[in-house]
Amino acid sequence: MQNTRKKDIRIKAASFRENCRIGRYGIIDLFRECERWGYKLLRYPLGENADLGFVMRRDSDIVIYTNTSIRLSREIFTLAHEIGHAILHMESAASFVDNDNTISGRDVDEMEQEANYFAACLLMPDDEVTKFLDLEMEDVEDNDLSALDIAKLMSEFNVSFDMAINRLENLGKISTEQRLRLDNERNEMRVGNLLRSVGGNYHLNVSSNIVQIPSEYMQYVIFNYNNNAIPMETLEKTLHYYHLSVDDIKDKLVVHAEENEDELADLIGGLTD
Numbered sequence: 636m637q638n639t640r641k642k643d644i645r646i647k648a649a650s651f652r653e654n655c656r657i658g659r660y661g662i663i664d665l666f667r668e669c670e671r672w673g674y675k676l677l678r679y680p681l682g683e684n685a686d687l688g689f690v691m692r693r694d695s696d697i698v699i700y701t702n703t704s705i706r707l708s709r710e711i712f713t714l715a716h717e718i719g720h721a722i723l724h725m726e727s728a729a730s731f732v733d734n735d736n737t738i739s740g741r742d743v744d745e746m747e748q749e750a751n752y753f754a755a756c757l758l759m760p761d762d763e764v765t766k767f768l769d770l771e772m773e774d775v776e777d778n779d780l781s782a783l784d785i786a787k788l789m790s791e792f793n794v795s796f797d798m799a800i801n802r803l804e805n806l807g808k809i810s811t812e813q814r815l816r817l818d819n820e821r822n823e824m825r826v827g828n829l830l831r832s833v834g835g836n837y838h839l840n841v842s843s844n845i846v847q848i849p850s851e852y853m854q855y856v857i858f859n860y861n862n863n864a865i866p867m868e869t870l871e872k873t874l875h876y877y878h879l880s881v882d883d884i885k886d887k888l889v890v891h892a893e894e895n896e897d898e899l900a901d902l903i904g905g906l907t908d
């Protein structure tokens with residue numbers, strides 16, 4: 636990636652971040668920011684082996700999906716990556732589907748690399764990382780960072796252990812040897828335990844399995860059902876995703892003609908009996 640392009644991506648990430656609610660260092664809730672920005676966000680547990688996320692244009696909407704079966708810190712990174720595609724690449728393609736290869740940076744595709752760079756700049760901007768190391772850590776020049784320090788950083792920036800150490804290396808804050816040592820140290824102490832021992836957010840290390848679908852999609856499905864565009868079966872299936880049943884929304888449904896006919900038949904039947 637050329638330096639001018641990198642700078643352009645940093646500017647776009649910074650401009651998105653300016654509108655976000657920030658805690659001491661990190662974005663508090665990227666999912667909420669995604670919706671506030673106007674994207675339609677879908678979160679659903681599709682299983683650990685399914686794709687991690689996608690972004691697509693649908694009419695005038697940008698729809699972003701993230702898989703909630705993966706651990707939360709990774710889901711947040713996936714979301715940041717999809718936002719990157721949405722901001723940088725939707726002129727070039729109508730959709731991007733992301734899996735382990737594209738999200739972990741093994742895919743050499745230029746646009747995938749760019750989306751990952753955007754995500755890194757959005758979640759862990761250079762100046763905020765520098766400030767964190769200066770204010771929260773013992774003198775980093777003289778003292779090596781420990782896995783516990785990384786756990787603190789994870790909690791502040793809402794990122795995974797891998798993301799944290801890779802970003803620190805890319806920013807030149809730690810050497811490759813330090814990164815490898817931290818990686819080993821992490822393997823000895825499980826990340827969940829590390830997060831607990833620094834009083835951090837251990838939810839980052841587990842999957843949320845959340846189901847979140849934009850409420851207007853529900854209105855859209857009801858509208859389609861009421862206008863005979865979809866059968867009851869599809870309506871029921873969609874409601875199931877929301878953990879709702881037809882009874883829960885009965886007052887919003889129009890009784891269809893065929894059901895009326897049935898009722899009429901019953902009535903007529905009743906009269907002729």
Ligand SMILES: [Zn+2]
Nearest residue numbers: 731733737750
């Ligand atoms: Zn991608």
